[in-house]
Amino acid sequence: MNIERQEIEKLATLARIAIDESTITEVAERLGSVLELVDQLQAADTSSLDGVSSGMQATQRLREDEVTEINQREALQATAPDTEEGLFLVPKVIE
Amino acid sequence: MHNLTIAELIKGLQSKEFTSVELTQHFLARIAALNSGYNAVITITADQALKAAAAADQRLAAGNAPALCGVPMLHKDIFCTNGVRTSCGSKMLDNFIPPYNATVVDNFEQAGAVVLGKTNMDEFAMGSSNETSFYGPVKNPWATDCVPGGSSGGSAAAVAARLAPGATATDTGGSIRQPAALCGITGLKPTYGRVSRWGMIAFASSLDQGGPMARTAEDCAIMLSCMASYDDKDSTCVDREVPDYSATLGKPIKGLRIGVPTEYFSEGLNPGTEQAVRAALAEFEAQGAELVEISLPNTGLSVPAYYVIAPAEASANLSRFDGVRYGYRCEDPKDLTDLYSRTRAEGFGEEVQRRILIGTYCLSAGYYDAYYGKAQQVRELIKQDFVTAFEKVDVIMGPTCPSPAFKFGSKGDDPVAMYLEDIYTIATNLAGLPGMSVPCGMVDDKPVGLQIIGNYFDEARMLNVAHQYQQATEWHSLAPEGITAPDGITATERAS
Numbered sequence: 001m002n003i004e005r006q007e008i009e010k011l012a013t014l015a016r017i018a019i020d021e022s023t024i025t026e027v028a029e030r031l032g033s034v035l036e037l038v039d040q041l042q043a044a045d046t047s048s049l050d051g052v053s054s055g056m057q058a059t060q061r062l063r064e065d066e067v068t069e070i071n072q073r074e075a076l077q078a079t080a081p082d083t084e085e086g087l088f089l090v091p092k093v094i095e
Numbered sequence: 096m097h098n099l100t101i102a103e104l105i106k107g108l109q110s111k112e113f114t115s116v117e118l119t120q121h122f123l124a125r126i127a128a129l130n131s132g133y134n135a136v137i138t139i140t141a142d143q144a145l146k147a148a149a150a151a152d153q154r155l156a157a158g159n160a161p162a163l164c165g166v167p168m169l170h171k172d173i174f175c176t177n178g179v180r181t182s183c184g185s186k187m188l189d190n191f192i193p194p195y196n197a198t199v200v201d202n203f204e205q206a207g208a209v210v211l212g213k214t215n216m217d218e219f220a221m222g223s224s225n226e227t228s229f230y231g232p233v234k235n236p237w238a239t240d241c242v243p244g245g246s247s248g249g250s251a252a253a254v255a256a257r258l259a260p261g262a263t264a265t266d267t268g269g270s271i272r273q274p275a276a277l278c279g280i281t282g283l284k285p286t287y288g289r290v291s292r293w294g295m296i297a298f299a300s301s302l303d304q305g306g307p308m309a310r311t312a313e314d315c316a317i318m319l320s321c322m323a324s325y326d327d328k329d330s331t332c333v334d335r336e337v338p339d340y341s342a343t344l345g346k347p348i349k350g351l352r353i354g355v356p357t358e359y360f361s362e363g364l365n366p367g368t369e370q371a372v373r374a375a376l377a378e379f380e381a382q383g384a385e386l387v388e389i390s391l392p393n394t395g396l397s398v399p400a401y402y403v404i405a406p407a408e409a410s411a412n413l414s415r416f417d418g419v420r421y422g423y424r425c426e427d428p429k430d431l432t433d434l435y436s437r438t439r440a441e442g443f444g445e446e447v448q449r450r451i452l453i454g455t456y457c458l459s460a461g462y463y464d465a466y467y468g469k470a471q472q473v474r475e476l477i478k479q480d481f482v483t484a485f486e487k488v489d490v491i492m493g494p495t496c497p498s499p500a501f502k503f504g505s506k507g508d509d510p511v512a513m514y515l516e517d518i519y520t521i522a523t524n525l526a527g528l529p530g531m532s533v534p535c536g537m538v539d540d541k542p543v544g545l546q547i548i549g550n551y552f553d554e555a556r557m558l559n560v561a562h563q564y565q566q567a568t569e570w571h572s573l574a575p576e577g578i579t580a581p582d583g584i585t586a587t588e589r590a591s
Contacts, residue, residue, distance in 0.1 A: 008452075015410065015455040016417070016432070017448055018440035027452070030510055034453055037511050038466065040399040046472040061330050075194035081424035088419050091428050 001036045003028045096121050097257040098574070101166055101314040104260055108155055108165045115155065115165025119148035119209050122167045126211060126258050132239065135252040137172060137230045138180055138213040147209045154207060163321055164207030169262040171250050172213040173220060174200050174305070175294040183296045184216040184228040184246075187422045187442035197294025198326045199263060199305050206321040211259055215249030218444045219413065220270055220298045222246050223516040224506065227446045232503060235278060236575040237541050241500035244274030250308045251278035255575060261309040261318050265295060267302045268401055269496070269520025272532040275308055276495035276544020279534045281561065281571060282308040283315045286552050287527035288333035290319075291326035299408035300331075302401075302524040311571050312533065312561035316340035319554060335552065343555045344562040349383030351560065352488040358394035359493030359519055359546075371536025371543040372494045378567060379492075379560075387488050391480040396473050397522040398514055403457045403470035404525070409447075410454025416442065449510060478526040485550045490560055494519055495532040495544035519546060529554050533561045534570040542570070 008028050012019040019027060073086060082089040096118055099107065107113055123141050130136045144167065151165035175181045175193035177200075182188045196204065203210070217227040225233040225248030233248040235241040236256040243252040247264035251274035254262050264271045266284035275282030283306045290305040297303060307318035320340050326332045355376065360369060380386055418424035418438030425441050428434035443451070457466035484491060496516060506512040523530040528548055535545035545564075549557040565571050 011452050011455050011459070012436075014459060015451050016414075016435040016439055017443070017451060018433075018436040020440075027449075030449060030508070031452060031456070033509055033511050034402060034449070034514075035456070037514065038399045038403050038453075038457070038470070041396065041403065041469045041473055042465070044393070044396055044469070044473050044476070046469065046476065049472050049475055063327070072194060076420075078194065079191055079421045081418060081422075090419055091430050091434055093431055 001032045001039065003032050003035070097125055097260075099260070100311050101163075101260045101309055101317050102311070104166050105163070105317070109160070115148040115151040115209060116145065118165065119144050119167050119211070122211055122259055129256060130258060133234045133236055133252045133256055134231055135215055135233050135249045135256065135258060136169065136212045137182065137215045137249065140179055140210060140212050143179070144209050144211050151207050151209060161205065161207045162317065163203065165209060166207075166261075167209045167211050167259055168203065169211050169214050169250060169253055169259045170200060171216055171247055171262065171264050173216060173265055173296045174263060175296070176200055176210070176213065179213065181213070181296070182229070183220070184218040184230065185443065185447070186229045187416050189229065189423065191422050193294070195294060198291035198324065198328060199295065199322055202321050202324055203263075208321075214247070214253055214262055217246035217248065218447050219296070219409070220246040220265055220267055221409070221446050221450055223269065223273055223513050224501075224503075225249065226503065227444055229444060235500045237279060238500060241502055241541065242277065244277035244496075244500065246270040246274075247282075247308065248274045251275055251280055251282070254278070254280045254308050254310060257574065261307060261314055263305060263322065264308045265303060265305045266524065267298050267405060268524050269517035271306050271308060272520050272530055272544065272546060273496050273517060275532040277500040277542065279542030279570070279573060279575070280308055280310050281312050281315050281531065281533050282306065283319060283531040283554065283557070284523070284529060285319065285323060285554055286333075286529045288331050289323050289529070289552065289554065291324060291329045291332045293326055293328040297412040299405040300412060301408060302405060304524075312558050312565055313341070313344055315531070316344060316558045316562070319558070338555050340555050340558050343559050346559050347383070348379070348560055348563045351379070351384040351490065353379055353384050353386050354389040354484050354488030354491040355386055356389050356391045356394065356484070356491060356493055358391050363497050363515075363518070364494060365498035365538065367538030368494050368498055368543050371538065372492075372545055375535040375545045375564065376492060378564060382563060382567065389484045389488060389491070391484060391522065393473065393476045393480050394522060397477055397525055398518055400470040400473040400477065400525060401517075401521045402453065402514060403466045404474065406450040406454035407457050407467055408454070410451045410458065413443075413447070413451055418442070446510070474525045477522050481522070481526045481528060489550075490557060491548040493546050495546040496520070499538045499541035499543055523548050527551070529557060531557055531561060533564060534573070535568070536570060537573070542573070
């Protein structure tokens, strides 16, 4: 299955993964091979099923709306690449 | 001491034949001496292990020791360990030191187990050969030019090489069973929801499940009794009593109905593997079990459905790795988008990037119904196949994977060739069923695994069945060449 170069660029933007120009053809080829595999699904007869099935019948558990987590800001921020005064630092967003 | 099973080690510790400190020193020495040949262990926690062993010895002396008190083991590097690097096999988390333990890690700590270190794995558990690890591939102790399987290849190789008597692992599409088969050990993927996923780094949340790897079913039973628990912190964890899996191992299996799916013995199965699996089935028949031919007609659709659902979930789960809160961050980002995009391009390996892109594609506008919606419907068909089969049989058996361990690089550049390695294991993840792999033979001096698939929450029966098989056969006690048993007999000699 062929995927256009533009399609790969769009996916790279959506997934926030920078793809080097020189590898786009290779990436497209390998993605195409996987999509060819998953396209076998289209031939499956699913008419016996009602609408979209989740495959999982489990329902989500509910709990009381109570605070159960303790504040671990310092411990959790200790692993961050860059913090200041309890905040995560990123490059300036506003021009 | 390294050839003893967990059950034997527990007895030895309780009868004071050896201490936990002696045992821990012994295994640490083996890791120091042998691990460079396998690359199975990527973090060694010697100081912590020796401290835990000393504490275990005190509890053993006081006579109030819990189940696994003083027994050394390893954790797959996907389980968060407080204060100890948890990399998930990725450059992205090469510097990540979690401030908390996974529930599974806590469970073993409370049971008194001694953690020797963390095992290598395919990056973010995406792979069937351990070739995608940032830390380099793990080598199969039976043939070091061959893969150990994946993604739990480090855990499997470590147990096979007697670097630890047991290890934790995880299975999303076969990641416990396939490496267990390729390394000649016993591994069990429990029913979805049996073991807490809290603190286990997520790949595909509706498929991921943690489980034990050890040399025998008896040891897997001991480990699973500790590993399985109800956990409020995992909303998909099932609130159901954990049986004592060791208590029912001895039940005779006369009258057991074993389903043999036609689709698991089709084209692509190695003739030697088939022969070994058929011989195992004959052994069960000899013990009074009945073989029933069954059909799982949608087996062929399981790999395509998996490669929509798993990447879709992965693309969402792995969006958290963005260089802001933890893990790798690229140098000198020029703006926020550049920070995200380059961090992820530099931090993730090729296979992980590919799966994120596939997932993004399948979930994107215009493709969602055709791919994700359809895959979920096919998942339901696959599940119904099993439900129908289990109306007639107690367990299902077949090969764990199509052939024994393959050589590094032999699956080439086409990702699909690697994906087909999990053709017999993926369906149980899609259905949420438990599955295990048990050594059942040797082909070209490499181990073959028998897969046992059970009904929902029927792990006790599967372990019982596997244990009865291991009481009558020797395959599980073979050791790889070079790792000679105390009686001086090597694996090949014993097999002949």
